[in-house]
Amino acid sequence: MLKLIYVNPTTGSDRNSGSQQAPLKTITQALKEAASGTKIELVEGQYNATSGEIFPLIVPFGVTIIGNENNKGSGISISGSGEYISRIFARQNITFVLSNGSRLIGVTVTNSASRGTAVWIESSSPTIANCTFINCQREGVFVTGDANPIIQNNIFTQNSASGISITKNSQGQVRGNNCFQTGFGIAIGDRATTKIVDNNIYDNRSGIVVSGDARPVLRENVCELNIQDGLTVVGNALPDIGNNKNSGNNIFRNNGQFDIQNASINKLISINNQVEPHSVNGNIQFFADPEPEPEPIPEPEPTLLPKSTKLTDISGHWGFEFIQELVQLGIVAGFPNRTFRPDATITRSQYAALLVKAFNPQSLREPIVFEDIKENFWAYQVIQQAYQGLFFSGYPGKKFFPNQNIPRIQVIGSLISGLGLTNQVEIDLDIYDDSSKIPNSAQDEIATATQYGLIVNYPKTTILNPNRPATRTEVAVMVYQVLVLIGQVRKIDSPFIIG
Structure with missing residues (x-):
């Protein structure tokens, strides 16, 4: 009992x-x-x-x-x-x-x-x-x-x-x-x-460290922006990062020393992981499956959801009210099982789709051909519209990296760029305990976003975490704050809004 x-x-x-x-x-x-x-x-x-x-x-x-x-x-x-x-x-x-x-x-x-x-x-x-x-x-x-x-x-x-x-x-x-x-x-x-x-x-300091005779199985992890290595393997360890029956689908990127460092006595086999060969060290052999087309993000209902419709995993969540309002506006949606996954990350292509739903940006520049996006890619049109509306820029070499998780600093920068906002007052960025992690090129954008109340920091309001992948809730709240700024929605009070 x-x-x-x-x-x-x-x-x-x-x-x-x-x-x-x-x-x-x-x-x-x-x-x-x-x-x-x-x-x-x-x-x-x-x-x-x-x-x-x-x-x-x-x-x-x-x-x-x-x-x-x-x-x-x-x-x-x-x-x-x-x-x-x-x-x-x-x-x-x-x-x-x-x-x-x-x-x-x-x-x-x-x-x-x-x-x-x-x-x-x-x-x-x-x-x-x-x-x-x-x-x-x-x-x-x-x-x-x-x-x-x-x-x-x-x-x-x-x-x-x-x-x-x-x-x-x-x-x-x-x-x-x-x-x-x-x-x-x-x-x-x-x-x-x-x-x-x-x-x-x-x-x-380092992402995943595997030592001794360990044989862990690594699948669908994101190891990035660590000071030393994303994955370090030593001794007789041999992590499974993909095999013939089951791909690894891990992402190792933008780590300070190596994305993967194999200092073990074994050859490490990487099957269908996202990692640049020049960013690894040691005996590693790479295999790749044909890249599958990514699944489209779930589409919202064509009409406003009734008040009685509830997502099953947002009740009591710090972003509940923002998410619920955006769902009823048809800007964000839940998954078929009526979950929202509020703490999951969001990719650059998913974010582009959200921007188009929220702002329907007008074309302000010529389209671009991104080398890593095919015309039949599910997000091709929304990426082009977000790019032409000045919300997005690509990477060198005409790359967009559509399946890359978008960092918080890119979300903030895209909203400032797309709205054409400029900083009107001097903002001391030392209000953020980790202000040293803000790149010089992004300091004006962060100051502007702070001034206009577009930044959300959870759980600690003084920690910006500029380089951390944004969660679905953080993106939803920042987009909602833009809609407040332009007078499209009511203001929602939250202790995690900075401004």
């Missing part, structure tokens, strides 16, 4: 019953009362030693801890560390230990202790989803033993060693996560065979 326990660190008491009307004060007490099938509901607040927590928090078999799932744990901050004796690695400083069948969903976890790890998974099969792991002194999640976890749709940022470390004989899946501004995005060692699928790994 499902049991619900509510926890409120501000108004709760550990002498209460744990009902919604009489919540407990600590997760610690809730775990003492929990049995398999228990769901522990957390309200917003600070969960730490001061509020009464005793770390590490060991989550028993079949117990779920859930907070703010839609906003990746925003407002539910769990911070602390306690001594845990691992059977494999001895004494560790840990916040959470997850047992078989347990689930950690929608919380923000920090372990600022020396060599502190937020979540320890040892020979168990838990699920971690829609969480944020930030400012840990070692890694966000450590996986070891014969573990077989599911780690999906989380944010790993500003952790000293790695976002995720996977060791020993671990398997499992790491899917749909964002790893940025951390040590190694994902580190895989020993004999691990984990599946690493559809993750965005950027702006780290």
Whole structure:
């Protein structure tokens, strides 16, 4: 029988019953009362030693801890560390230990202790989803033993060693996560065979590092803009980045040293990955399947969606109101399964299609022939219209790179260019903590966008992340802000709008 326990660190008491009307004060007490099938509901607040927590928090078999799932744990901050004796690695400083069948969903976890790890998974099969792991002194999640976890749709940022470390004989899946501004995005060692699928790994010291005898499977990941390498392979490691039955479909690009560095003793076989041969180092052989035509982005309904129509994955999301308004205007649309995928990235061709729906730009210059876009490509016409309307420019060599994820800085620049906006007042870009990452050529555009309230920064308003791939929600909100500027829609208040 499902049991619900509510926890409120501000108004709760550990002498209460744990009902919604009489919540407990600590997760610690809730775990003492929990049995398999228990769901522990957390309200917003600070969960730490001061509020009464005793770390590490060991989550028993079949117990779920859930907070703010839609906003990746925003407002539910769990911070602390306690001594845990691992059977494999001895004494560790840990916040959470997850047992078989347990689930950690929608919380923000920090372990600022020396060599502190937020979540320890040892020979168990838990699920971690829609969480944020930030400012840990070692890694966000450590996986070891014969573990077989599911780690999906989380944010790993500003952790000293790695976002995720996977060791020993671990398997499992790491899917749909964002790893940025951390040590190694994902580190895989020993004999691990984990599946690493559809993750965005950027702006780290290195993206994915594979060592020891590890044999992970890498599919549909984006590793870009990392300081050193996108993918580093050492020792006897041999990641699967594509085979005869299943293409890799990873993207390795724009990394500081090499997009792929193979320093292992093995030949690395790359099948149908996006990587430039001149940006790799070591023994690597490339094979490519015939490039498939990309699927068109889902078309919205031809008439306005009724108020009762709901997308299934945006309720409670920070961009919910903006997305809903644009859906009803027919500018953005959900997928056939009624999802929006608010935190997914968006390609340059998908963005061109959105621009045309939102602004229907007029032709202000002659068309161009992009060498990498055929006339039968689904987005050929919208790319031409966006280009002729001054919203887009190509790359050198008449390249457009239609399937490349568009960085936030390009979204901002395209809106300023297409609208013909200029900066009327002096803006100090030091309001952004990462202003040093703004290229000199884009500083006027960023200042102009700041002045007109077109920039959206989530979750931290002082972090611009100019080079990170934009999410579908971020693009939707910035386009909506343009529509506000030109008087086409009502203003929506949001703490994440800068201006």
